[in-house]
Structures are given as C-alpha cells and as structure tokens.
Amino acid sequence: MLGSVETRSVSPVFVGRAGELTALTEALSRATAGEPQALLIGGEAGVGKTRLIEEFTGTARDRGAVVALGGCVELGADGLPFAPFSTALRALRRRLPDELTAAADGQHGELARLLPELGDPGGHDPADEDSTARLFELTVRLLERLAADRTIVLVLEDLHWADTSTRHLLTYLLRTLRRGRIVVVASYRADDIHRRHPLRPLLAELDRLRTIRRIELPRFTRTEVHRQLTGILAAEPDPGLVEEVFERSDGNAFFVEELVVSHEAGCAPGQLSDSLRDLLLVRVEALPEDAQRIVRIAAEGGSTVEYGLLAAVARLTEDELIEALRAAVGANILLAVPDGDGYRFRHSLVREAVSDDLLPGERSRLNRRYAEALQADPALVRADERATRLATYWYHAHDPAEALPAVLRASVATRKRHAHAEQLRLLERAMELWDEAPAEVRA
Template structure:
C-alpha cells in the first residue's frame, strides 16, 4: 500500500523550512502535537528524511509506554546510538571534558558519578554537559534531535529537551518533539507555551483530515479510488484520523464506530499464532527490539525472518536500520498498548524475562524488564540490576524512579544485599523530600547492621540519622546518634566529631562547643591526613571566633579549607563546613570579595539543612557586599527549598532575615508579615532564630521611625555567628543612639571596639557609631559599598557636600534601599538644587517642564551634545537613572 502523507502541506513546508534554516545556522525548536494516530510520527519521519538528505547528523529518540519510569530514556537512546557509531578516537574527543555526562550516559570514557551533594546544581551541570555535546556535534554538521511520543517520557526528558531547545539560535541545531495533545498545566503544555514564545520556536498542532483528504488517503492506500460505500464507512468511523483510516482501509462492511481497541484487535486477531506471539514480544521489548535480541528471545518453531516479514507487510511493525544494527518496533503505539494490555500478568512477566535474558548486560536497557519480570528471572541477579538502576537514577536526580527500583530490589534482596540498599533508599527518599521515609530506611539499616555486628555500616547509619534528626529538630537524639557513631567509627571520628560540633553550634551550648572544639583539635590534629587536619583546623578556627580573634580564625579556617580541597569529592562536607564559617570571618576581617567567593562555592551538601544554612550565609554576605536585592532573591530561594523539605527551623530563621532585608528595602509591611510568619513557624526557642529575629525587629523599628520599639539584645557576649552578630549589634547601637540611650550605645560600641582589634569591618562600624569621618572610606576599601554609603550619608548630614550626597544617591538607588534613598533625597532637597551646578540645574528644570534636548539646546543656545553632557552629570549627582525619574524629582521639588 502507498502511505504517502496527505493533507499536511502547511506542516511539511514548515518542517522543510526549519531544516533549511538549521542547515544555514539558524536553528530552532518545533513541537508537533495532536491526538493519537493523527500523523505526528509520520511528520517526524519526513523531517528526518529531509535532514539526512541535507547531510544532518540525526539523533532519534522515542519514549515508550512500558518504560515511562526510565529517566531521560529517549534522549539517552538517541545519544548512545550516535556515539556507538563513532570511531574510538573521535568518541574520546567528543566526550573529553564532559564528566557530568556520566550521570546520564554510563560509558567507559566517562567517570563514574559521585553521589550528588546538591541535586539541582548537579542536574544543571548534567544538562549543560548535554548542551556542550550538542554544540560539538553542530560544529561538525547540522544536527537534528527528534524525540517522539513525549507524552510517555519522564518530566526530566521534557525539561532537558526544553533546555536544549533554548540554545538553537545561531546554531545548526533543530530540536523536534512530538506528543499527544497536552493537558493544561502539564509539563508538555508548559513546553508548548515556551516554544511558541521563542522567536525560533513553532508548534504544529495537527488536525484531523477533511472528507476530501480521507478520500485521497484511501485512494493512495488502495491504489484505486474507493467505492462510495467504503468511503462513507471509513469517513464516519475514522473521524479523519490517519491511523484509523489505515486500519479500516481493507474493510468496508462495518456500520458503526468502535473504539480504537476494537479496531486494533481486529487487526491482531487476523494474525496466526507465530505472528501474534512475535508481535507481543516486540511490544514488550519496546525500543529494545533488536534483531539479535529477537533471535535469542523468540522461542518458536516458525522462521523468525519469515514472521517478521509478514508483520512488516501488514504494517504492524516498523523496521529501523542504524548502521549495521536493525531494530523493530510495533508500527503504532496504540497497537503496542493493546497487544500488551491483552496479555495476562504472568505472560507479561515471562516475556519481560525473555527480553532481559536476551539483551546485553546494560542497566539502562535491561532494568525496566527486570522490574516487570517478577520471579521469572534469577533473584540475586535481578536485585543487582535493579539496585544499579536505582543508583543510576539517584545520580540523575530521578528520585521517583530511584525509589521504585530500590524498593523492589530491597523486597527481593538477600541479607548481605540489604544494608547498602537501605542506605541508598534512604538517600533517595531524602532527595525526594521525604525525611520520615528516609529515617525509616536508615533505622532499619541500623538495626540490621547491629544484628550482623557490622562495624562498617553501623556508624554510617548513625551519622546519617544524626544529620537527619538534626534537620527535623531533635537535636538531643541527633547528638546521641553522633556520639554513638563516634565511639564505633575510629577511622571516621573526624566526620562524626564535626557533625556533633555542628549540632552543638545549633544548640548554642558554648561550653559543649568549646569542649568539642578542643577535643577535635587535639584528636584530629595528631593525624597528618588532610581530612582530620581539616577538622582540627576548623575546630581551632571556631575557638578563635569564640575568643574574638578573627585574624587567627581566618588563618585556621583557610588552612582547613585547603586540607578539605585536597580531599576532593571524598569529603564535600569538610569544605562546606570550613567555607561556611570562613565566609563570615572574611567579611569581618575586611575582605568581602573573598567572603562572596567562599559562600557561593560552598552551597553543595548532601544534607538539605546544610544547603539551606549555606544559602542563608550567602544571603548575609551579599547584603554586606551591597546587594540586598540579590540577598533577598537568595533567601527566598532558600525558604522555598526549606518548605519543600519541611525544615521548619530553617524556614523560620530564613524568614527573619528576609524580614530584615525587606525592611532595608523599605517594604515594611512585607517585612512585618515575614517576621510574623517566622514566629508561627518555630515551635520552640532557638538561639540563631532569636538573633535574626532581634535584627529584623530592630531594622523595622528604625525604618518606621520608632526606634523605641526595637527589642533589647538578650545576649551580646560574643559573635558566635560573625555576620549576624555584627549586624544585630550595629543596628541595636543605632536604635540606642536614636532614643538617646547613651549607656547602651557606648556599651555596644565598646564591644565592637574590642572585637575590632582583629576584625577591621567591626572596627569601622565602631568608627561609624562614634561619628568618625573615615568610616566610609574604610568600608569602601573592604568591598562594602552600601555600608560605606550609609556612613557617608551620616557624615553628609553633619557636614553636607554635593559630591557626597550624589555618591550616596547612586549607591542607594542601585541597591534598592528605599529608606536610605529617601533620606539622601531629603538631604538633597534641603539644599535645593545646590547639589547641581547652575547650568545643570537650569537644564534639569527644563527637562521637568517636558522639553526635549533639542528644545533645551535652542532655548539656551547650546549644542545638543552639551545639553546631554550636563544632563548625564545631573543624573549622577542626583542618583537618578532615567528621564522619567528626573521629571518626577523636579515635580517633587516644585511641590
């Protein structure tokens, strides 16, 4: 039968045009959508043929209804088929420098991925590795990536396709996705919206064929015009769907419309037993129906080649040739679905086992079959394959898939396999945001390890449970787990000790912190290896923080960081711990750029609470660096992550700092709302929360003009948290000065002077409180422009100068700190336009009257260039960045 496309002239022209544009370096992304059987796959095949004719590299992937749980399966298949055709030297060149690709495609030339410390970051790196691989392919030849049947793909596949599609401009890359009409709000619907918004994107939404087109298609299929009776019957029953037209074409006697299952079953029931059996095997194999696999798995007396030919002639299967490899798939997914659904559960399991046993030992392809094969495959082998698939999914951040594979593996595992599976299942549950299920898995592992007297796994489970209980707020139980873990794991005492130390910090049990710090410094300091040395130097560094010696603290923490870096990926938590404290110490010692570097680099951790704590630290550093808007973005992201993980203490603490930042930005109602939310989020007191809450409440009181409402500081003994301690003491002293409480202000200034001996930024804060004119320059030299502008404005209020006011206006407007900006503008208004030169003031007034530069030039007998120069200078002096803002400023002056 002739199966040429009918009724798709517009779509064919669009596809051909997209291929031509990509060949010329103007890539794009297309989405083909429509109901089942409408012809999406045929259009995709046409695009592939057109691309190959023009010398494209074509990467073809197809999702499968039987493998919907396989993360990124269609894209993995598309990339692997291409990579498998490359010579070894060329393949090595293509994969060079792309280690993160190993999370997606296991390959001997790619490193084995380590456990993800920050799933979102590692996932982005994996996406970026795929993008760079595509970039290399397009440098050699125009490239097409087609993924068919996206409605059966996992969400990660859709998101990765979207990620690649955004990078097609000015590249020889054409990305095409085909899927059934998407439900509103689904990932596919979002993809279609995004594609339509892209300049190079287009959605081809296929409609049914008209009656005339049905007649044309029937004529092509029959090689003769259809009879009126047949045409009427097929038109009525097919509703213009090409698949159903094809299915109904050989018949003409039926008079009523049946659902697609009946149509497909009619076709399947015409097959003899060998053909039906082979079709069922190919349906179960999905995308894995290679000729070699079928030869091994099909146990029948009939000739495989003859039966394949019969199915192909009936257009029930499609043959795909890639290089020397031949693969078979059921011609349309609906046929595969119906054939699979008609099998009994035992028949399906038996066929999945046959496919698994006939395939190469490759987790990506065999795992879905082992998952469904039940008792028809060897138990131990099945556990090993499913466990490997679960770990692979864990590395690829497909947590739902990881939990499914690991749970099934655990149900069938032997005792000697269970401990590692419980460990991995807990990690998967934790990554999925289910701490209770993670605790259940690890607690079971701890009990099993105890029964087996396994001294390797017991401390490991104790450490995991300690960290988890700390995140859930049970610090006492967490510390108990950590203490027991330390007793059991002599070779891991540095890690367990560090965990106990972190827990003590959360309690703010200073005696316990000092005791543990001294113990770790002594015990770990005797071991010359990098890991214990890092712990020892961290301990000494924090002891120096407690003693107020920030210069010593920085030296010790920098040494701890260097030791941790030499441990590489084996000890990510060590470097996280060192940098977390070091970032704050760098700020106080006057090196804000270094603080930003350390804080931004330390956001990776396997524990959600640790990641959130580091985002909190990074937000504080961004504030001191003069970027409160960036700090707010960071902290809001941290709040969202903490909500997803149900980490209520972290949520509460971050809400308080968000309230502080909102107050500094002048959004006082929002600030008070956030502070109220934080109080409702926390069910029991916590020192870190109390500090941040005091800071936020004081900032709100100051910016409301009600400093008397600022809460008193509950404890001002030391800066255990360097940045939070510095900020809260500074703001508390300002509130005390504002209400005329000289004793409190002097006490807090004296504390800052004491700490300032080794912390230049704190000393500059004391200078600012004392009214010393040099504080602003000190802040500026340290990389703290916002603090510098605040100090400069306070100086200008005592001794106003136009340049100082202008500089402050620029900084405050850029930072978005509305209260400080308004305060600077009030000072400028107090001096009228004296902050401007006479000519600048004259030009600014005319701008406020609505005159253009040309009109101003004509009135003042100046060139337009001169007017523009004076206007730019006026912008700078007034801290204004747009003409509209300048007009508003002038109107305010008049008012």
C-alpha cells in the same frame, strides 16, 4: 493473509501535511546555514505525527543530515529519566563515534549520566542541583560541538510521557541553544494533555519563546482521506467506502487505516475489528466507575447529549454527575459543547466502540430511559430535534408499540422540513415495525 492486510493498511503515498512538511524543511535549511531551530509538533493520537516526522527525517538524511531519534517511555515521572536524550545520544555515538568522543573530551564521567557507554558516572550526586545544572550545560555544549561541522536533527517523540528530568533538560536546551547546525523536533499527543498534565505548563512556557515554532496537526479532510484510501488500496476507492470511512474516522489517519483493515477482513459495514475496538476502549476502561457509566450512557444519547437529558437518564446526584463528567472530559473522551450545555465524544469512533461494547439488554434499557425522560420533559432537547430523537430512542429500545407511532410522527416532521431522504429512512423503519406492533397501534 494478515501480513498482506497490514501492508495494504498503510498508504505508500504521503498524504497532505504539505504546509507542515515545508515548515520542517525550511527549518532544516536555516539550521544548515548555522541557525539552530526548534519545533514542537502536537496532535491527537493517530493523526499522523510519526508519519510526518518520518517523511521529514527521510528528507534530512537525503540532504546529508545526521538524524538521532529518542522517545519517551510510558512510565511517567517514575520511569526512566532522560530516556529520549539517552537514546538519541546513543544513536549519535553509533553514527559519529570518534566525533562524539572528541566532543565529550574531559567530561565523560558527567555525561555518562545520560550515556553510560561513555564510562563511569563517578561520584556525582544526582540530587546535587549544581551537578544537574552542569550536566544540562555539558549536554548542550556537546550537541553544539557535534553540530558545528554537520547538520544534526534531534527528534524527541512522545513528550506527553516525559519524566520531570527530561522536561527540565528539554527546556534548558531550547532556551540556551544558540549556535550549531541543529534542528530539535519534539512531538506530543495533544489529546493526552489534560488540565493538570505536567507538560501543559511547559508548553505554555515554550509558547512565549519566539525561537520555537509550534505545529498542530489537524485531521484529514475528505479529499485527503480519499487520497489515503487510494494509496492504501492501490486503486480508486468506491465513493461509498470513502464516505463511510471519512464519517467514521473523522479524518484520523490511523483510524482510516484500521477501518480499511476491518473492511479487508470482511467486517460488515458499521462494524469495528476487535483490535481497533480494544484500542479505542483502553482509555474508557481506565476511568472511575461512575465516569465509565456516564460514557456508556452518553454513547446512546446521540452525537451530542444535553446535560439535562444526561442527568435525567443517569439518575446520579448532581455532584456525582459533575465529577463523572469532569473525569471523562479530563481524559479527553468527552468534550463540552462550546455553544451549548451538552457533551459529545471527542471522536465518533470512540462512541461507536463504547456503544458496540454494551450488552444487548443494556443498550435497549438505556434507550428506553432516554425515551421516557424525553417524553416526561420534551424541553430537554431542541424542538426541531425532538420528534426524530424520540423515534430513534424508542426504535433502539425495541418497543414496537411506542416506536411505531413515534417513527410515523417523526416522518411527518421531516416531510415538513423537506428532508425527504430522512423521511424515507423513517418510513422504512415504520414498515419494519409494522408487523410487530400491537393491532391497536396500527389502527
């Protein structure tokens, strides 16, 4: 059963990305004509970078190009040096054994530092700057020779995990590649590139090179999510399912797939599968303790939580709060609202996972603290949101005595704004609370 669910979770239909795929195929055409091309593809985790690259490399193979893929290893600067280049060159050696041997003629020993299959690296000192510069030069010349008579697509994935040596070699390649029928495509996770990430200065440097095109993948629109669901289910999806999946996934293609898995596995509406919840919480659990605490508090505050309200509920010193927020923002879990003084989750599904991970007593306690802070200082939130948010906090605090009058006041406020659907929802909550509320509150 799990096998069939996994198969259905990936759409056989390539959705959206028409402009991005066109840019890649046009670059392939220019490279085939003898003009080397370089493209950087960025986007958050799960947005569809790999699927776009797979679609492009399939087209490239159909046109007779030789595709070599290499990926960075998640070990950072202490990991495997030149890992994506070594993997890609190994793929080229399998596809073009004689041609690569001929192109490397006379430099096997030095190039063996990237591709050990070529022989013994010999006595070259890896710390020797001249030796490293020569290795870079030989690598570029090797690729140019291989691409003289055929089109080569060199794909380097996950640059956010690249070691220093890989970044230096990539920079050298993109700056000095001048001839050959070659396309270099590199991808990275934009949400992993925090302010001090070592890839950030490289991206800024490459942005200044007019020979490099940078492609940023946005999330899917509602229409594209509908098309993705149609492909996954092999049938027209229910409009309610489309709306729910789009709202919860925020248009992230991977999350759409995982939410379909949850739906197919029988999870109740609003629930996440265990695998998706665990995946979403990995980055949160890597934060310092105070930052994790702030993330948990923010998850119960609403889609956006004002700084003052967050400070009142967190009860940390100002310095501790700022440091915790800086860690959460630096990890791309929270975002500072550009036109206000609040914070929101980068992705609503992460907020949902954090909220679901709270203990029952913990969740009600946090909502009580939000309600008490807002009652003590109503100016902490905008006036047009105050009644509804107070009602929501008291409702989730499981305090019928406070929640019932707050919900009724909020229903009056929404009626004045002609928000009848929201008023109906609040009145339904009032009916739910009615029997549990004390008699003096119902009077």
